[in-house]
Amino acid sequence: MILVAMAAGFLLILMGLYGALTNRNILRMIVAFTIASTGVNLVLVSVGYIAGRTAPILDAAVPVAKAAERIIDPVPQALVLTAIVIGLGITALMLAYAFKLYETKRTLDISKFTELKG
Amino acid sequence: MSAFLPVMSVVVALATIGAAFVAIRVDSLPVAILSAGAVSLFASVLFLILAAPDVAMTEAAIGSGLTTFLFFFVLGRVGGGEQDND
Amino acid sequence: MIRHALAVIFLIGLGTVFAGLMLGYTPDTELNLTARYYAENTAKDLGAANIVTAIIVTYRGLDTLGEVTVLFLTAAIVALVLAQSRHQPGAPQRVLPPSGELLHTGSRLLVPLIVLFGVYVFVNGHLTPGGGFQGGAIVASSMLLLLLTDPLRRFGHRMIARVESLSGLTYVALGALGLVLAGGFLDNRILPLGDFGSLFSAGAIPIIYSLVGLKVGAEFSSMLVNLSETEKPQ
Numbered sequence: 001m002i003l004v005a006m007a008a009g010f011l012l013i014l015m016g017l018y019g020a021l022t023n024r025n026i027l028r029m030i031v032a033f034t035i036a037s038t039g040v041n042l043v044l045v046s047v048g049y050i051a052g053r054t055a056p057i058l059d060a061a062v063p064v065a066k067a068a069e070r071i072i073d074p075v076p077q078a079l080v081l082t083a084i085v086i087g088l089g090i091t092a093l094m095l096a097y098a099f100k101l102y103e104t105k106r107t108l109d110i111s112k113f114t115e116l117k118g
Numbered sequence: 119m120s121a122f123l124p125v126m127s128v129v130v131a132l133a134t135i136g137a138a139f140v141a142i143r144v145d146s147l148p149v150a151i152l153s154a155g156a157v158s159l160f161a162s163v164l165f166l167i168l169a170a171p172d173v174a175m176t177e178a179a180i181g182s183g184l185t186t187f188l189f190f191f192v193l194g195r196v197g198g199g200e201q202d203n204d
Numbered sequence: 205m206i207r208h209a210l211a212v213i214f215l216i217g218l219g220t221v222f223a224g225l226m227l228g229y230t231p232d233t234e235l236n237l238t239a240r241y242y243a244e245n246t247a248k249d250l251g252a253a254n255i256v257t258a259i260i261v262t263y264r265g266l267d268t269l270g271e272v273t274v275l276f277l278t279a280a281i282v283a284l285v286l287a288q289s290r291h292q293p294g295a296p297q298r299v300l301p302p303s304g305e306l307l308h309t310g311s312r313l314l315v316p317l318i319v320l321f322g323v324y325v326f327v328n329g330h331l332t333p334g335g336g337f338q339g340g341a342i343v344a345s346s347m348l349l350l351l352l353t354d355p356l357r358r359f360g361h362r363m364i365a366r367v368e369s370l371s372g373l374t375y376v377a378l379g380a381l382g383l384v385l386a387g388g389f390l391d392n393r394i395l396p397l398g399d400f401g402s403l404f405s406a407g408a409i410p411i412i413y414s415l416v417g418l419k420v421g422a423e424f425s426s427m428l429v430n431l432s433e434t435e436k437p438q
Contacts, residue, residue: 008131010222019142021211056255064247078259089278171333179341
């Protein structure tokens with residue numbers, strides 16, 4: 001199960017990067033970036049999983065005294081939670097800049113933006 | 119019952135990768151955005167299988183909900199923005 | 205086409221690295237030292253049932269403050285970048301088709317329920333899955349429903365900004381109170397820990413996470429409102 005999720009995460013990273021590198025439309029590049037970031041989160045969460053254990057929430061099934069033997073690693077989950085929230089912020093910024101670029105040039109084709117080419 | 123979760127994880131992982139493939143290869147931009155939302159949704163099911171309910175909730179609410187709407191707001195303003203899609 | 209070939213070569217290299225990482229990976233069977241500490245001491249020290257919440261709000265509270273600051277900065281930059289693209293008061297109004305009876309009535313019914321659910325999620329963050337970030341996103345989605353019902357309504361930017369800055373200030377003030385009354389910045393033991401597993405427990409964690417929820421909800425709402433109030437370029 002860990003390996004399945006990890007392989008899916010790595011594949012998502014590769015597919016997202018492929019889309020970001022080969023597309024010329026800026027909106028499509030942003031879509032591909034969100035897919036790649038989902039893949040990174042999937043890999044991180046799968047690293048924290050331990051087979052046969054349950055979520056890090058203490059309740060009737062996970063008494064406090066036995067917590068260390070029954071729960072999985074909570075640290076990657078806390079990391080990924082914040083990473084997802086920041087991911088939305090990054091996406092919103094990229095979209096705002098893309099809209100601004102469209103306003104100045106009336107196109108989202110990256111090959112039409114040649115001002116910074118040497 | 120013990121074989122249920124591994125089988126489920128394989129099925130959901132395949133669905134995630136299939137949705138990502140559609141999102142990257144399809145010609146129409148709205149379908150690509152919706153497929154990227156589906157990638158997030160399937161990934162949140164995978165998080166649930168990996169015993170991370172907090173992360174699954176965040177991914178479902180933020181990754182597949184709000185992000186998709188942000189994309190559609192911008193898409194409505196730029197009208198696709200693609201005359202030539204190689 | 206040379207760009208495609210270069211990209212494929214780069215990705216094949218990266219894929220080899222990933223494959224090497226995966227083949228050499230042996231899953232843990234025991235918790236490592238940090239995770240073991242959190243598992244054994246969270247209930248005793250902080251009284252929170254959800255260990256992920258305890259890590260985010262208290263053990264790594266300073267990082268969360270930094271994260272909320274980053275989110276505030278992104279919301280501010282989005283507003284700044286889109287400031288000129290907003291609808292000008294004198295310009296002709298866009299004409300949109302009416303949004304329909306079903307959407308109007310449905311949103312009148314659903315918006316209070318969605319806000320209530322968001323508040324439930326962030327008030328119970330220390331007991332059940334969920335917390336400030338998820339609850340904030342749910343509250344922002346009720347704002348989204350209002351935006352869909354009436355796209356031409358102008359939202360109170362001032363109200364959103366006020367909620368955002370008030371909750372942020374209270375968050376930092378509570379953290380500083382921990383410096384005086386308890387062990388350190390953002391320590392949750394400024395209030396009694398209470399009964400383990402009940403709503404009023406875990407010291408200040410529910411209050412701090414509710415403030416984070418309000419702040420995150422206001423920031424997401426401001427991003428959504430700013431992006432939706434742009435005008436289509438002529």
